Amino acid sequence: MAKTRVRAGPKATKTPGGPVTVFVGTRKGLWCLTSDKARRTWRLSGPTMLGCVVHHVRLDPRDKKTVLMASRTGHLGPTIFRSADKGRTWKEATKPPAFAKVPEGQTGWVVDHTFWLTPGHASEPGAWWAGTSPQGLFRSADGGVTWEGVPGFNENPMREKWFGGLKDQTPDGGKMHSILIDPRDKRHMYIGMSGGGVFESVDQGATWKPLNKGCLALFQPDPDPEYGHDPHDVKLHPLQPDRLYQQNHCGIYKMDRPTARWERIGTTMPKQVGDIGFPIVLHPRDPDTLWVVPMDGQAVWPRTSPQGKPAVFMSRNAGKSWKRQDAGLPKSQAWWTVKRQAFAGDSRDPVGLYFGTTSGEIWASRDEGTRWTPIARHLPHVYSITVAEY
Amino acid sequence: MRVFLSTHFQSYSGGKGAVEGRGATVADVLADLERQFPGLRFRAIDEQDHVRRHVKLYVNLTSIEDLATPVGPSDELHLLGALSGG
Numbered sequence: 305m306a307k308t309r310v311r312a313g314p315k316a317t318k319t320p321g322g323p324v325t326v327f328v329g330t331r332k333g334l335w336c337l338t339s340d341k342a343r344r345t346w347r348l349s350g351p352t353m354l355g356c357v358v359h360h361v362r363l364d365p366r367d368k369k370t371v372l373m374a375s376r377t378g379h380l381g382p383t384i385f386r387s388a389d390k391g392r393t394w395k396e397a398t399k400p401p402a403f404a405k406v407p408e409g410q411t412g413w414v415v416d417h418t419f420w421l422t423p424g425h426a427s428e429p430g431a432w433w434a435g436t437s438p439q440g441l442f443r444s445a446d447g448g449v450t451w452e453g454v455p456g457f458n459e460n461p462m463r464e465k466w467f468g469g470l471k472d473q474t475p476d477g478g479k480m481h482s483i484l485i486d487p488r489d490k491r492h493m494y495i496g497m498s499g500g501g502v503f504e505s506v507d508q509g510a511t512w513k514p515l516n517k518g519c520l521a522l523f524q525p526d527p528d529p530e531y532g533h534d535p536h537d538v539k540l541h542p543l544q545p546d547r548l549y550q551q552n553h554c555g556i557y558k559m560d561r562p563t564a565r566w567e568r569i570g571t572t573m574p575k576q577v578g579d580i581g582f583p584i585v586l587h588p589r590d591p592d593t594l595w596v597v598p599m600d601g602q603a604v605w606p607r608t609s610p611q612g613k614p615a616v617f618m619s620r621n622a623g624k625s626w627k628r629q630d631a632g633l634p635k636s637q638a639w640w641t642v643k644r645q646a647f648a649g650d651s652r653d654p655v656g657l658y659f660g661t662t663s664g665e666i667w668a669s670r671d672e673g674t675r676w677t678p679i680a681r682h683l684p685h686v687y688s689i690t691v692a693e694y
Numbered sequence: 695m696r697v698f699l700s701t702h703f704q705s706y707s708g709g710k711g712a713v714e715g716r717g718a719t720v721a722d723v724l725a726d727l728e729r730q731f732p733g734l735r736f737r738a739i740d741e742q743d744h745v746r747r748h749v750k751l752y753v754n755l756t757s758i759e760d761l762a763t764p765v766g767p768s769d770e771l772h773l774l775g776a777l778s779g780g
Contacts, residue, residue: 379702379748379775380737396733402741412742 435480569623660686
């Protein structure tokens with residue numbers, strides 16, 4: 305695979321540009337924050353689907369109108385809602401992701417919730433990918449109205465070996481996430497599984513190979529297993545698609561393909577903070593700039609802000625060094641966590657950053673993390689933050 | 695037969711809490727409901743044809759899990775959200 309950059313990428317818009325929309329998926333429904341052109345003031349609207357868990361919301365970057373929402377109500381199970389008007393009105397998918405029915409007498413898989421949504425390659429309008437809990441991969445060819453399982457993953461005889469047993473999963477079930485499409489080649493994809501690890505396909509999901517070497521899995525006796533890892537969030541840089549980053553259960557990592565070994569870049573984080581966390585956000589125009597939100601992963605894994613002092617950490621040199629960015633954030637006694645889909649950036653210059661907390665706060669920075677301001681409070685537990693720019 | 699739907703399902707039934715369904719088994723009645731109210735069946739029954747974890751089906755006063763349970767015109771089917779919380 306040649307190491308190349310992609311020419312077309314997110315267009316930088318010098319502030320002031322257009323308004324920014326932030327979709328806030330929570331444990332109790334969807335809210336929406338819309339800014340003014342300067343991103344100084346924000347208007348909160350919602351809820352939509354009150355009472356439903358909203359795991360992920362994504363705008364289709366190809367038509368800039370279609371929005372999909374992965375939703376689950378406590379009683380009624382998982383589904384996907386689709387908006388054709390930027391989130392104003394919603395209609396349920398007629399055939400949501402569901403595993404194949406097995407013959408009578410056998411135990412089949414049941415989708416508990418759709419956890420992740422990824423718009424398909426730019427050359428395939430209407431194509432979408434979805435990752436579920438338990439780990440399953442689904443594809444829609446009609447803009448999210450109907451979904452089919454991807455046999456190369458869902459029926460792969462290695463699938464259950466890859467993600468292990470009940471004790472190898474996240475507390476509310478294993479997750480398929482971080483479905484990444486190479487902008488140069490629609491057949492080239494990556495996925496992340498918690499648990500399971502990172503996997504790569506070069507034939508649009510027909511076959512998969514693990515891509516975890518070099519990455520710790522401290523919950524296994526094998527020091528360098530082939531699979532079974534816990535990548536919390538994997539990102540591919542849109543302008544340099546051979547550059548991958550991941551925030552893993554066991555550190556922060558980088559990989560430059562065609563290398564197939566992860567390099568831990570989180571050891572340069574302050575020791576009292578560590579390099580455990582959930583989300584990772586990349587600068588849309590600089591492959592060496594990234595942000596993470598560390599959490600306490602020491603001893604018994606409290607999964608809170610380290611010492612109750614939340615901070616974002618930014619690297620401008622692909623992890624060689626990190627800068628703490630906590631101006632405006634609480635200085636003590638703030639014990640929230642930021643989940644893997646709950647941190648995102650816009651495409652403006654300077655980049656705007658947005659994260660949501662397990663305590664229902666939304667924080668924003670319009671200067672690449674230099675200063676943080678709360679733009680919403682008292683919302684339910686935040687599961688996802690996604691940015692839409694029309 | 696008369697089919698009663700708890701509030702959870704009523705976004706699929708046009709807001710109705712009681713509807714009519716036809717069939718000789720619970721599975722048949724659910725298929726008839728799906729024809730009338732697309733999407734309703736999958737909210738109660740998963741892809742392996744099992745009653746969802748937080749849904750309960752009753753024929754008259756009896757909780758059932760077997761979709762092959764026979765029913766007659768004078769029976770009542772209840773689709774209820776289970777007590778799944780505090």
